[in-house]
Amino acid sequence: MITKSDPATIKSYLEDSSNLCGGHADKVIIPENAAELSSILAECTAKKTPVTISGGGTTTTGSRIPFGGIVISTEKFNRIINVDKRALSCVVEAGVTVDDLQSACGKEGLFYTTHPTERNAFLGGTIATNASGSRSYRYGSTRRAVKRLKMVFATGEILELRRGERTLTGRELSFVLPGGRRIKADLPGYNMPDVKNAAGYFVKDDMDLIDLFIGQEGTLSVITEAELGVEPKPSEIRSCFAFFMDEESSWAFAGDLKKKKDWKVLSVEYFSENALRLLRADNPNVPAAARGAIFFEEEGERGQRYSAADRWLELIETRGGSVDDTWVAMNEKEAERFTSFRYAIPEAVNEIVKQSGFRKFSTDIAVPGDNFPEMMRFYKNTFREDGMRNVLFGHIGENHVHANALPASKPELERAESICLKFVKKGVLLGGTVSAEHGIGKIKHAYLKTMYGDNGISGMVRVKKVFDPGCILGLDNIFPKELLH
Amino acid sequence: MTNNRRVLIVDDEEGFLLLIREALEIRGFEVVTASSAVEAGMEMASKKPDAILMDIRMPGINGIQACEAIKKNPATKDIPIMIVSALSGEADIKRAYRTGVVDYFVKPINIEKVVIKLRDVLGIV
Numbered sequence: 001m002i003t004k005s006d007p008a009t010i011k012s013y014l015e016d017s018s019n020l021c022g023g024h025a026d027k028v029i030i031p032e033n034a035a036e037l038s039s040i041l042a043e044c045t046a047k048k049t050p051v052t053i054s055g056g057g058t059t060t061t062g063s064r065i066p067f068g069g070i071v072i073s074t075e076k077f078n079r080i081i082n083v084d085k086r087a088l089s090c091v092v093e094a095g096v097t098v099d100d101l102q103s104a105c106g107k108e109g110l111f112y113t114t115h116p117t118e119r120n121a122f123l124g125g126t127i128a129t130n131a132s133g134s135r136s137y138r139y140g141s142t143r144r145a146v147k148r149l150k151m152v153f154a155t156g157e158i159l160e161l162r163r164g165e166r167t168l169t170g171r172e173l174s175f176v177l178p179g180g181r182r183i184k185a186d187l188p189g190y191n192m193p194d195v196k197n198a199a200g201y202f203v204k205d206d207m208d209l210i211d212l213f214i215g216q217e218g219t220l221s222v223i224t225e226a227e228l229g230v231e232p233k234p235s236e237i238r239s240c241f242a243f244f245m246d247e248e249s250s251w252a253f254a255g256d257l258k259k260k261k262d263w264k265v266l267s268v269e270y271f272s273e274n275a276l277r278l279l280r281a282d283n284p285n286v287p288a289a290a291r292g293a294i295f296f297e298e299e300g301e302r303g304q305r306y307s308a309a310d311r312w313l314e315l316i317e318t319r320g321g322s323v324d325d326t327w328v329a330m331n332e333k334e335a336e337r338f339t340s341f342r343y344a345i346p347e348a349v350n351e352i353v354k355q356s357g358f359r360k361f362s363t364d365i366a367v368p369g370d371n372f373p374e375m376m377r378f379y380k381n382t383f384r385e386d387g388m389r390n391v392l393f394g395h396i397g398e399n400h401v402h403a404n405a406l407p408a409s410k411p412e413l414e415r416a417e418s419i420c421l422k423f424v425k426k427g428v429l430l431g432g433t434v435s436a437e438h439g440i441g442k443i444k445h446a447y448l449k450t451m452y453g454d455n456g457i458s459g460m461v462r463v464k465k466v467f468d469p470g471c472i473l474g475l476d477n478i479f480p481k482e483l484l485h
Numbered sequence: 486m487t488n489n490r491r492v493l494i495v496d497d498e499e500g501f502l503l504l505i506r507e508a509l510e511i512r513g514f515e516v517v518t519a520s521s522a523v524e525a526g527m528e529m530a531s532k533k534p535d536a537i538l539m540d541i542r543m544p545g546i547n548g549i550q551a552c553e554a555i556k557k558n559p560a561t562k563d564i565p566i567m568i569v570s571a572l573s574g575e576a577d578i579k580r581a582y583r584t585g586v587v588d589y590f591v592k593p594i595n596i597e598k599v600v601i602k603l604r605d606v607l608g609i610v
Contacts, residue, residue: 193595371597374511422500429504431595450593455573 001040002030002076013054013064013071017118019359020062020442025052028071034150034158034224040072041222042156045470051154052474053218055125056097058118060362061441063129063217063477074124077224080104089147091227094124101228111233113139115267117343124223129439130198130215134267135297137397139231141196141437143214150225151213154468157181159221166209173463175209185466187212188459190452192433195366196398199435200448200478201460212463217439218474220467234299237266238308239335241327242316243290247273250292251376253319254396257296258369263311264299268397269342271295275393278348283341287325294396295342297335305330345393349404352389358407361416363423366400367432378426379403382419388412400436424450442476457483488513490607493534495525495551496569497543501592505538505569508596514603522546526554529561535607538599539586541570541577552584565606569594 004010005027014023031037044051050069057064077093080101084090085108092101099119101112115135116126125131127149132141139145148162157179166175171187187203202211213221244250254268271279271293280286300308309328316326329335353360367375376392383390383405394402403423405416424434424447434440434447449457461483465471475481492514496502499520506516517532519525521543528534537555541548548568555561568581571592578589588602603609 368597374508378507422504425500425593426504426508428593429508429596431597453571453573453591453593 001032001036004028004030010071012057013073014066016057016062016064017060018062018065018441018443020065023065023067025066025069025071028054028073030073030076032076034152037072037152037222037224038156038158041152041154041472044070044472045154045156045468048470049472050475051472053124053128053222055095055122055128056118056120058116058121059125059129059441060438061129061217062443063439063441063474064125065442067476069472069475072222074122074222074224077124081225083108083110083230085110088231089227089229091225092123093225094122094127094223096123097121098123098126105230106233109233110230112145112228112230114142114145115139117346123226123228127214127223127226128216128218130202130437132196132198132437134269134395134397136196136437137268137395138264138266138299141198143202143211145228145230146210146214146226147229148227149210149213149223151221151223153177153221154470154473155179155181161210161213162227163208163210168205168207168209170205171203173209173212173466183466185463186459187463188452188456190456190459193366193368193431193451195368195431195433196395196400196436197366197433198364198437198439199433199444199451200440200456201463203459215439217441217477219464219477220473222473234264235302236300236305236330237297237332237335238300238305239295239297239329239338240312241293241295241338241341242312242321243276243287243293243325244319244321245289245291246320247292247376247380248373249319249321250294251373251396253316253321254294256315256319257294258397260315265397266297266299267295268395269295270393270396270401271345272392274389274391275345278352278391279341279344281348282344290325295338296397345391349391349406352406356406356408358409358413361405361407361420363403363420363427364400364435364438365403365423365427365432366395366398366436367427367430369399371430371432372396372399375399375427375430375432376401379423382422386415386419388416388419395436398436399432421446421450440478445478445480448478487515488609489515490535490603490609491515491517491532492536492538492603493517493519493525493528493532494538494569495519495522495543495548496538496540497521498540505596509600509603512596512600522548522551522554525551529555529564534564536603537564537566538569539566541568541572541581549580549584552581552586556585567599567602567606569599 052066
């Protein structure tokens with residue numbers, strides 16, 4: 001076990017990819033195994049010392065930023081224990097990065113399907129937030145890959161839980177932990193929206209118990225090890241950037257793609273007019289007249305490349321796109337230039353934020369497919385009426401587009417906050433979620449309340465108190481810590 | 486395309502009124518809004534709504550009292566009322582149903598569920 005307390009040494013543990021400031025902790029403890037972690041947590045519960053779990057620090061919601069107490073880092077849980085080609089599964093510790101797992105799988109001709117933008121994320125963190133990414137369009141979020149979890153509770157108990165092993169009756173949580181402690185509680189009564197969702201605890205009638213711990217944002221337990229499903233590596237992934245002369249045509253094209261059930265589409269991503277304008281600065285070959293673009297990836301067999309391109313172009317032309325304004329990559333190597341092009345958007349947005357000196361406000365809302373065009377028009381009209389600088393881009397395949405408000409003055413900063421709250425309320429009204437992939441963390445409590453109301457939040461608090469009776473774990477993640485008293 | 490049905494929404498939260506107004510208008514309803522029970526009474530007399538969505542917690546006369554008044558008035562007693570409220574206690578829900586409301590939606594609401602019920606009570610195919 002390593003302990004660090006020098007302020008300069010622990011500084012990097014007090015921040016993440018959110019803009020949340022003011023993180024502080026007495027020390028950082030780095031355990032090397034579950035037994036060490038168990039005794040640290042038991043002691044913290046006895047002394048009521050708050051504990052914040054630190055993964056790779058890639059979250060955008062402040063969930064790993066501590067405000068008092070200690071930090072426990074999972075960085076020494078960094079072993080890939082096993083990659084089993086026959087069982088299509090792997091066993092990893094929580095501190096392994098997505099990139100490392102992907103490389104290990106690649107050597108075996110396998111492929112880990114969860115594809116978050118941030119490749120340095122720790123797998124433990126991706127499970128704790130039910131992370132997803134562009135390819136969750138085809139493969140689902142992290143939840144779908146999780147077959148087994150090993151975790152440590154705040155009281156020190158260690159539990160291994162395999163999918164299918166414990167199923168709830170209705171919403172009644174009732175089981176005995178290995179140490180003999182009985183866990184008994186009713187899960188919250190809310191109904192989760194039927195969309196990609198990472199907001200609050202996963203609860204459903206007759207659910208598998210393992211699902212409660214996926215997306216709990218470090219508030220119920222510390223995940224130390226997981227068995228994850230993997231897939232045979234596709235022989236080829238091809239990709240395409242299709243540009244359109246108006247934004248609604250690009251939305252319609254995304255809808256057309258989603259109807260092509262016999263195409264093995266992995267991801268469908270959207271770039272608004274403003275996003276393209278940002279990209280044009282460094283990429284003059286972005287068609288000058290383009291007002292919207294769709295990027296998509298398709299899995300395919302070798303030898304079918306040209307027929308695939310023909311299929312794509314035919315569909316693109318039905319929505320007014322043209323061969324001249326379409327970029328095609330027929331293998332992963334060619335697609336690398338697309339990758340840097342796609343990632344240039346968040347970088348450009350961050351640059352604007354840096355220059356303006358004001359933070360950005362970004363939504364993570366997904367709504368049911370039928371209501372998606374209404375949500376998109378609401379984004380566009382609200383921004384147009386206000387006149388605020390904005391950028392829309394993201395996972396249109398899952399009706400999940402990030403709306404970024406980029407204030408350039410103090411009054412705009414205040415308006416940006418209320419604009420985002422307006423978006424959240426609209427998304428909830430349309431049957432959607434306030435967070436499809438980032439989670440709630442410390443910065444979206446009000447959004448979650450809009451979605452599940454006071455009753456839903458108090459139901460989550462009830463569940464947390466059962467697993468973490470001393471209320472020490474992940475304080476202020478998902479809901480305000482004041483509700484625990 | 487409009488369905489020629491007019492819905493009165495009574496709620497003191499301006500943001501909610503704006504959102505639900507737009508969402509219902511997109512779905513073909515004509516919408517009238519009021520931010521208090523008193524204002525709702527005036528709108529009812531002049532606009533004659535086909536259905537009402539009513540909040541409970543409002544300053545002055547609350548939604549339950551407003552529902553009782555509407556149901557007592559022969560001119561308005563047949564207008565279907567649905568409650569849309571953050572109150573989710575069993576007592577609140579029972580109290581609302583005793584006034585004769587046709588449904589009770591706890592906020593946050595899903596507009597599709599409200600629209601299905603509205604179409605149902607108004608006989609819109």
